[in-house]
Structures are given as structure tokens and as C-alpha cells.
Amino acid sequence: MCADRRGRALGLAGLLLVSLACQSVLGPSSLEGDWTAHRSAHFTLQVRPGSFADENAAVLADVLEDQYAASIARLELGYAGRITGVLFPSAAEAGRTSDRSGTGYPETESFKPRCSSAGSTRPTAVR
Amino acid sequence: MQLRWPSAALGVVLIVAVEASAQPVSAPPGAPETRRDWNVAAGNATFAFRDIAITGIPMDGSPTSLEGGGPAIAGRYERSGRGRRHRFDVVLARASGLEYVTAVDRTSLPSSDHATRVDGSYDYRAYPARDVVVDGLDIGVGVNTGVGWRGISRRFASAIDHARSEADAGVAGVVAARVSRWPRAEVEVGWTLGLAIARSSQTHTGDAGVQGSYWGGGWRSELSIEGRVPVARHAHLAGRYAFAESWRMTSHHSYAVRQGQLTIGVMYVR
Numbered sequence: 054m055c056a057d058r059r060g061r062a063l064g065l066a067g068l069l070l071v072s073l074a075c076q077s078v079l080g081p082s083s084l085e086g087d088w089t090a091h092r093s094a095h096f097t098l099q100v101r102p103g104s105f106a107d108e109n110a111a112v113l114a115d116v117l118e119d120q121y122a123a124s125i126a127r128l129e130l131g132y133a134g135r136i137t138g139v140l141f142p143s144a145a146e147a148g149r150t151s152d153r154s155g156t157g158y159p160e161t162e163s164f165k166p167r168c169s170s171a172g173s174t175r176p177t178a179v180r
Numbered sequence: 181m182q183l184r185w186p187s188a189a190l191g192v193v194l195i196v197a198v199e200a201s202a203q204p205v206s207a208p209p210g211a212p213e214t215r216r217d218w219n220v221a222a223g224n225a226t227f228a229f230r231d232i233a234i235t236g237i238p239m240d241g242s243p244t245s246l247e248g249g250g251p252a253i254a255g256r257y258e259r260s261g262r263g264r265r266h267r268f269d270v271v272l273a274r275a276s277g278l279e280y281v282t283a284v285d286r287t288s289l290p291s292s293d294h295a296t297r298v299d300g301s302y303d304y305r306a307y308p309a310r311d312v313v314v315d316g317l318d319i320g321v322g323v324n325t326g327v328g329w330r331g332i333s334r335r336f337a338s339a340i341d342h343a344r345s346e347a348d349a350g351v352a353g354v355v356a357a358r359v360s361r362w363p364r365a366e367v368e369v370g371w372t373l374g375l376a377i378a379r380s381s382q383t384h385t386g387d388a389g390v391q392g393s394y395w396g397g398g399w400r401s402e403l404s405i406e407g408r409v410p411v412a413r414h415a416h417l418a419g420r421y422a423f424a425e426s427w428r429m430t431s432h433h434s435y436a437v438r439q440g441q442l443t444i445g446v447m448y449v450r
Contacts (some may be wrong), residue, residue, distance in 0.1 A: 081238070081239040081241020081242075082239070082241070083243075084243050090283045090284045090285045092285075097285050099282060099283065099284060101299070124397070127332070129338065131336070132336060134356070135210040135286070136288050137243070137280065137282055137287075139282070148240060152243055156233045156234075156240060157233075158230075158231045158233060158242035158243075158244065159231065160229070160246075161230060161242040161244040161245065161246055162244070163244040163280075163282075165242075165243055
């Protein structure tokens with residue numbers, strides 16, 4: 054009787070543990086590891102300390118600010134938001150298979166490209 | 181393909197729930213009679229929103245989340261015995277002070293931006309395994325079904341308002357464990373996993389103006405812990421913390437929402 058009761062309890066506890074694991078596996082993951090931020094007028098660039106993006110953050114911010122102003126003017130937009138870019142040093146770390154890829158998230162005004170000097174001489178595309 | 185794991189988990193929970201509901205449940209000698217409780221509680225709720233670019237496993241979610249918090253009011257009617265429990269819940273919550281939150285940065289949004297939600301649900305639980313391992317520890321399974329409405333209102337520049345809302349209905353399986361070792365006082369942990377169908381709408385005022393509605397669906401899960409202690413003959417002090425996650429995929433956008441809720445209130449026990 055006691056063993057039967059313990060067996061049922063262990064079974065249900067196991068089911069609960071499996072279910073809890075689903076909760077963390079199914080949802081979108083969060084950024085992990087060490088990151089630092091560089092801020093300009095309209096952009097916050099998050100980079101890995103010591104990475105290519107970290108060393109060139111000022112230049113990247115200048116280019117982005119220039120593009121921001123040109124886009125606002127050319128498209129006659131009434132937009133004054135702040136955009137966050139998370140610049141990954143490699144495609145693999147960003148969860149991508151290609152070095153020329155990235156992702157934009159319009160609802161939270163963010164983008165996530167790969168940014169490094171290796172494998173490409175042109176800026177990575179953001180889709 | 182990305183729905184295979186939650187489908188299996190939900191299937192197991194629902195099968196266990198259906199089997200449990202078919203079991204004869206009778207109150208043991210000395211158990212309290214069927215009870216009817218009304219509960220009104222207030223507290224704080226948190227809200228976090230992330231848009232999703234790729235819905236496979238792992239999901240590709242935005243590195244930035246839209247987060248806020250604010251007051252929550254909850255009401256409950258409950259009819260329960262030792263073997264079964266029926267609950268009707270209503271929750272109203274509003275989150276303001278919204279911020280964009282990343283791993284290393286927070287950016288405040290205009291104070292007029294806010295998120296609101298209204299949820300109503302019915303929850304049935306049976307406790308086929310009683311006095312498991314220790315006296316007073318019951319394992320329960322059940323079914324939860326409910327409807328909800330969630331809205332986010334934001335303002336860009338001076339004259340662009342963007343409102344997004346979602347109405348959904350869903351059904352879920354429940355696994356719970358409760359401890360009631362003291363007279364009429366108890367603590368219960370519950371986990372819910374289910375699916376929902378949703379109608380998502382957005383309006384965007386500006387020079388062009390955008391308006392649209394989309395059908396979609398997704399998953400929702402909730403982990404809760406709640407307890408009650410008697411403070412008078414017909415009154416209990418009741419507290420509840422719940423952490424819920426939901427994922428929605430529609431034809432035009434996908435997103436994840438995380439909600440926390442801590443409420444404390446008074447329960448009238450009859």
C-alpha cells in the first residue's frame with residue numbers, strides 16, 4: 054500500500070518535472086553571457102566586450118545615425134524612437150547559419166545582426 | 181514540427197485529467213463538507229512582451245522585452261470538497277511605466293503607454309491521490325478553460341497612436357499538489373499547460389493609418405502557488421502568486437508574453 058502510494062507520487066512528480074522543463078525549452082531564450090552597451094542619440098548597441106563591434110562601436114553608431122536621419126527625412130516619418138542593436142561576433146552565436154544574416158524585431162524596436170571583420174567586407178544584412 | 185513537445189505534454193496531462201475525473205471520489209471520514217468561498221484580492225502584476233521572428237525550437241525572440249507593472253484585482257468563486265474543486269476566476273490588471281529592457285540596458289517609454297488585461301477562467305480539479313507520502317498531501321489533476329483580452333496602447337512622436345489587442349480562448353490541463361494539514365488552511369501548487377485560439381488586432385493612426393485583424397493560436401502555461409489561513413470563523417486570508425507564459429503565432433506576427441501576479445485578499449468561507 055505504502056509502496057503503491059509512493060509510486061504514484063513519484064510518477065506524478067516526474068510528470069510535473071517534465072512539464073516544467075517544457076516551459077523553459079519552448080519559450081524564446083534570453084541573452085546570456087557578458088555584454089556591454091554603447092549609446093548614441095538614437096541607438097543602443099550591445100556588444101561583447103573586446104569584440105570587433107566593441108572596438109568599432111563609435112564608427113558603427115555614426116553610420117547608423119546618418120542612416121537614421123536620412124531615412125526619417127526621405128520617408129517623412131514622424132518617428133522618434135530608440136533602437137537597440139545586439140551585435141553578435143559570429144553567426145553561430147546569433148543562432149544563424151549564415152554570416153550575412155540578421156533579424157529585425159519591429160515590435161520591440163530591435164535588431165540582431167552578426168557583426169565581425171571576418172568573412173565579409175560589407176555590413177551584414179538585416180532582414 | 182515545433183508543436184510536437186507541448187502536444188505530447190498536454191496530451192499526457194489531459195489523459196490523466198480525464199482518467200482522474202472518471203474515478204469515484206468520496207470524502208474520507210472526518211473530512212470537511214463541501215465549501216463555498218468568495219474571494220476578492222488585490223496586488224501587483226507584471227507584464228513582459230517580446231516579438232518572435234522564428235517560431236521553431238528554439239524560438240528566436242527579440243533581445244529586448246517590453247516590460248511594466250501595475251495593480252491587479254482578482255475575484256474568485258470556489259466550490260470545493262476534499263476530493264474535487266470548481267473555481268471561477270476573474271482578473272483585471274494594468275501595467276504602466278513601460279520600459280524596453282535588455283541584458284544591460286533599460287529605456288523608459290512615454291508615461292501614457294500601458295498594457296491592460298482581463299481574464300476569466302473556470303478550473304476543475306480532482307484529487308485522486310490523497311495523503312500521498314505524508315498525511316494531508318493530495319495530488320490533483322484537472323482541466324482549465326478560459327477567455328481573455330489583452331491590449332497594449334502606445335504613442336509614437338506626437339500624433340501616432342498604436343494599439344494592439346488580443347482576444348483568446350483556451351483549454352488546458354492542470355497538475356496540482358496541495359497540503360492541508362491544518363484545519364481548513366492549505367497551500368497548493370498548480371501547473372497549467374494548454375492551447376489557445378486568438379484573434380489579434382491592431383490599429384495605427386498616422387498619415388497612412390493601418391488597421392487589421394488576424395487569427396492565430398498558441399500555447400499558454402502557468403505556474404502558481406497559493407495559500408490560505410483562517411483569520412475568523414467565516415474569513416480566510418488568501419494569497420496567490422502566479423507566473424504565466426504564453427506564445428502566439430498569427431499570420432502577421434508572433435510574440436511571447438510573460439505575466440506575474442501577486443495578490444492578497446480576503447476569502448469569505450461558507
